[in-house]
Amino acid sequence: MSAMRTTARIALCAVLTALALGLSYMEHFLPLTLWVPLPGIKLGLANVVTLLTLLLFGVTPALAVLLARCFLGALFAGSLSGLLFSLAGGLLALGTMALVRRSGLSVYGISVCGAAAHQTGQVLTAVAVLRTASVLYYLPPLLLVGTVCGLLTGAAASGVLRALLTDDRLRTTVEGWKK
């Protein structure tokens, strides 16, 4: 029984990781940097998966999916320097979202907090890599754009969550995976 549950959980995390990787690859076709001249600006669609995994299955699966996504993403992109940035941003975002998920914020608010934490993590990594505190100048505009992107990805996450929870069969299935 328990071995089957473990297997099911690994399979579930693998599917979610694949989904996250697919979404972050899709973002390449939506180059936000063309409109907003800020380094590293993107919609953050992969964060939809992190957020939903966190809300539906808890911190540990979300962490597993996040780490697998970052490492595999770096492997596919072939850049190790990108890994540092995505890990710092992703971990800080997940930690923040885990902290605020029961604070009465809706999915939108949790997503915005995650986006802000992600930007902060990335800029702090840039400060460490470039050894120049003046990179902090990027943070205010990044936070502004991040809030908008956080609301958009929050809309996606809340739409998926609502669809899952209002359909009784889907909900029972999803909650069965959690046990």
Place this chain on the structure above:
Amino acid sequence: MGRRSAAAYPDTRFNRRDVLACALVLLCAAALLCALRMSARGAAASVVVLRGGTELARLPLDEDAELPVDGGENIVCIEGGRVRMLFSTCEGQDCVRQGSIGRVGETIACLPHRLTVRIEGGGGVDAVLK
């Protein structure tokens, strides 16, 4: 099975606390911007090019110039009191796309090349930086 048996999941609709969260994030952004602006007072005077914390070049802002860095991997251009990254061999081209800067403390970063171009004030002391 009651759908609302426990508040196991957060609200899926935008609520009042979300407005507060967004406002807080934007407030932090504004506060940081003000703090950075205040710590970098004075008239813009020189352009400093750094790689990972070490200074590669320092040029006056009021003289037009084109500075190739690393045999032309990046070209920094000073023109009419503003600085921009004219060219870069990096993949993202974020530094080139950023356009020009002219205020004290403002920075252009080329992450792949670990390069930063910063404007410093005339006093010689820049509080943003050690």
